[in-house]
Amino acid sequence: MFYGVDYYPEHWPEDRWEIDAHLMEEAGINVVRLAEFAWAKLEPDEGLYDFSWLDKAISILSRHGIKVVLGTPTAAPPKWLIDKHPEILPVDEDGHVKGFGSRRHYCYNNPVYRQYTKKIVTAMAEHYESNPDVICWHIDNEFGCHDTTVCYCDNCMKEFKEWLKERYGTIDKLNESWGTVFWSQTYKDWDSVIIPRRAVTSHNPSLLLDYKRFSSDSVVKYQKVQIDILREITPDKKITHNFMGLFNQIDYYKLAKDLDFISWDNYPINHFSDSIDQISSSIALSHDVMRGVKKKNFWVMEQQSGPTGWEEMGRQLKPSEMRLWVYQSIAHGADAIVYFRWRACTFGTEEYWHGILDHDGIPRRRYNEVKQVGHELRKIGAMIEGSEVKAEVAIIRSFDNEWAFEIQPHKRGFRYMEQIKKYYKYFYSRNIPVDIISPEDDLSGYKLVLAPGLIMVNEKITDNIKNYVRDGGTFLTTWRAGAKRWDNRMNDQSLLGPLKELLGIDIEEYSVIPDDESIDVVFGDNKGTANTWYDVISPVTAKVLGEYKADYISGKAVITVNKYGRGNAYYVGTIPSDNIIKVLLDKVTGECGISVAGLKSNEGIEVLRRIKGADEFYFVLNFNRKPSTIIVNKQMVDILTGEYLNGEITLEPFEVRVLSNR
Structure with missing residues (x-):
């Protein structure tokens, strides 16, 4: 496995280069970008x-x-x-x-x-x-x-x-x-x-x-x-x-x-807040997006190693935090980690963008943490090399559709990606791996495919989705699906356009939901709210799962499911509150038989599995700032420490475990 750093020898005297190379070697560095x-x-x-x-x-x-x-x-x-x-x-x-x-x-x-x-x-x-x-x-x-x-x-x-x-x-x-x-x-x-x-x-x-x-x-x-x-x-x-x-x-x-292969630049601290979901799930989604663009493992070419900043500075990385983000990268499919940067520059725009070493070039805490990870990867790299993330769920990300919403967001402040994040968060919080894919990718290997915000479709995308559902797949899309042609013109046919038969519904009318208004929705015995938009849905062949409970649309459908061939197609005519999304996706994943990680964990602990043949590697990452527990339901070995584990295990803040099934 490659473990490296971005290095700028042209910024330093030549008599320093040998010192830097020696320190890199001591830290387990085996590759640099120049x-x-x-x-x-x-x-x-x-x-x-x-x-x-x-x-x-x-x-x-x-x-x-x-x-x-x-x-x-x-x-x-x-x-x-x-x-x-x-x-x-x-x-x-x-x-x-x-x-x-x-x-x-x-x-x-x-x-x-x-x-x-x-x-x-x-x-x-x-x-x-x-x-x-x-x-x-x-x-x-x-x-x-x-x-x-x-x-x-x-x-x-x-x-x-x-x-x-x-x-x-x-x-x-x-x-x-x-x-x-x-x-x-x-x-x-x-x-x-x-x-x-x-x-x-x-x-x-x-x-x-x-x-x-x-x-x-x-x-x-x-x-x-x-x-x-x-x-x-x-x-x-x-x-x-x-x-x-x-x-x-x-x-x-x-x-x-x-x-x-593709690389990407990972600076999680730029997104940092006290909210676990806003940090770790957002970075996890970014990793999965990167893995999805070629549907293969990737490199992190710039992994954060210190406070970031140009005119202003971000906060310092806490002890063990840099290591935590590194292992999250690996868990999601990184085959190489390259830190940015080796040493903070003393001049230019990025004077405040820190590296493994500060401006004086003296190794301190961050260097020692990099060295720790380097020694660990020398130990486990050969074991995990060649392993991959295997997902049963896919979320479609379409750049064309994202651009269409960027041009005409329908409502001020709406962002296409925010809706993807909302659905992704459900799977992330349950440690269910997700592939982020193109609408033209092969869907046949997935039990469930979601496509929030699919406002534009063409014949190729439509056929891809229909064939997937007809052959037994489960598909979920949301408001405005199929409303536009691929050239960003409105369809002159009924709403949903070429997706109408698949979804089995008509859209009677629609509207934005003003920020100062609230629309109640129900899903079985569960009550929630709707925001941003509402479609008034009339079922044709679809079954109603959720309804509005407000004003003139009270009793009208908001969530439906339609049998199409051997599969099912779900439609969500609004942006529901998180509790409604939870109930809906609990139902959908249960019916699809989506498997979860073989470990039970507290909130704030991410568990992701990489597979190589019969070998399974579980990356257990505690993003909480307090001790948290997991339950290992069969004996496993922590390949970082050699320790055999079973039952309830406590992880310290920012602690990482890498468990193997044998």
């Missing part, structure tokens, strides 16, 4: 390459048994390049050029920048082609961070029109799809098509959705420029990029497709 922001050091002037310093750093690390993930430095174009070609800078929706002085200051569609990208990537690939210590390429850094996915420059205008031509073929088809007859927005030809720079009021929602799709595809296309070079010159080296969890400006399913 050079992802070092373009100005690697190419101080156009065509003048200097790899000597990087060669020396790699050589020193190699002597201490440390391999290298090498970053392409394209996330931070150097000043000399901006001075020569200021046209590569991105443009905001007001037409203002974003200047030099930070990072990610380039447009993905700029042809000049693509040429310079090819040059630096080619030079690096040719120089390190035969270096056995470089085992992997890391492309760029955090595509889209700082809201840099979308650009509104003239190059993007040109590329967007070409993208639209390929998508629609003719201008008449585009006009029909977007409904441009509204407000006299009809385009006579391709030259007249606009990009959504700031207008008097809202742009056409179909235009906005397509521009989000185009901007995402532009990132994927730019990444492919680098991948093609690296594949040709260094075919034996793996390629990755560091994703950002729940980030939604890029379709991660598409971005992941050309990579060997």
Whole structure:
């Protein structure tokens, strides 16, 4: 198993590099990421390459048994390049050029920048082609961070029109799809098509959705420029990029497709509060989203190792807390942990973004905790290597649908992802593993599939879901499902559109629920409330499970289930209170025969299982700030300590156990 750190030797005197490498080796570090922001050091002037310093750093690390993930430095174009070609800078929706002085200051569609990208990537690939210590390429850094996915420059205008031509073929088809007859927005030809720079009021929602799709595809296309070079010159080296969890400006399913594996940057302390659910469940969901983009294990390329901060600082990591987050990462499918960063920098924007070592480079408590984990992973790494998370439940995350709700949230403050979190929390609190998947993924291996917020569907997605339910699967979706076409236009057929037969209901009418109003709902003997939205449901072939108990909709259906083929399709016409979701999902999971972890635990203890053949590994993580208990219902061994366990076990705050069935 790889256990590493992000290292920036260019920030420190060369006589320090040997000291750092020795300390890394002592801590069990066997891999580092290098050079992802070092373009100005690697190419101080156009065509003048200097790899000597990087060669020396790699050589020193190699002597201490440390391999290298090498970053392409394209996330931070150097000043000399901006001075020569200021046209590569991105443009905001007001037409203002974003200047030099930070990072990610380039447009993905700029042809000049693509040429310079090819040059630096080619030079690096040719120089390190035969270096056995470089085992992997890391492309760029955090595509889209700082809201840099979308650009509104003239190059993007040109590329967007070409993208639209390929998508629609003719201008008449585009006009029909977007409904441009509204407000006299009809385009006579391709030259007249606009990009959504700031207008008097809202742009056409179909235009906005397509521009989000185009901007995402532009990132994927730019990444492919680098991948093609690296594949040709260094075919034996793996390629990755560091994703950002729940980030939604890029379709991660598409971005992941050309990579060997994905990595992501995990900073749980940024989400920290006293609420267990808000911290650990949110990070768990992020891990599962990352595992789902390729449906395989992943790396954490930046695992938090200290207080974060640019202008302001986050809080300190408490003793054993860093270790806890590391093991949560592994539990959810991380095959490598790489900390950010080795040592806090004494200059630049990230002076307050701490690492394993503070600014003075002296090993202290956090280093000792990293060292503890390093020694533990040397002990158990071979055992858990090759193991995977196996889930019987899947939640569909659709970037297109998330973008549609981002454009038109229906109600101020509503977020697509918040509804996914609400359902995910049920499974998390019961230690039921979940895969987060694309709506086009194969559903046949799951007992239960949920798709909150599936407002847009196309024929492929519809057929995928229908076939799954017809063959015996259980499906649950929520309000507004099927209400729109894939081009973000409303369906002109009855609501639910192509999902109507599957769900067996009609929607009589609907409305938002104002913040100052409350609607009561009942599910059997259970009383709860509804918020945000309500559908007034008329069952056709479906059975009513829950009803409203308020105003003129009292007695109308709010939750239904429909038999379809050999399976069942559930519909929830609102956002119910947590107690109603609990009762509903208790019923659904019980009928599906969803299995839970073979350990009973207090609230705040996460238990997740990784499987390798007949071997099972249970990661037991106490996120409580107090001692908490689990009940082990058969004898297991803690592979961290060698201790055999059975019955009730007490875990200290932030304690971790890794149990094996044999």
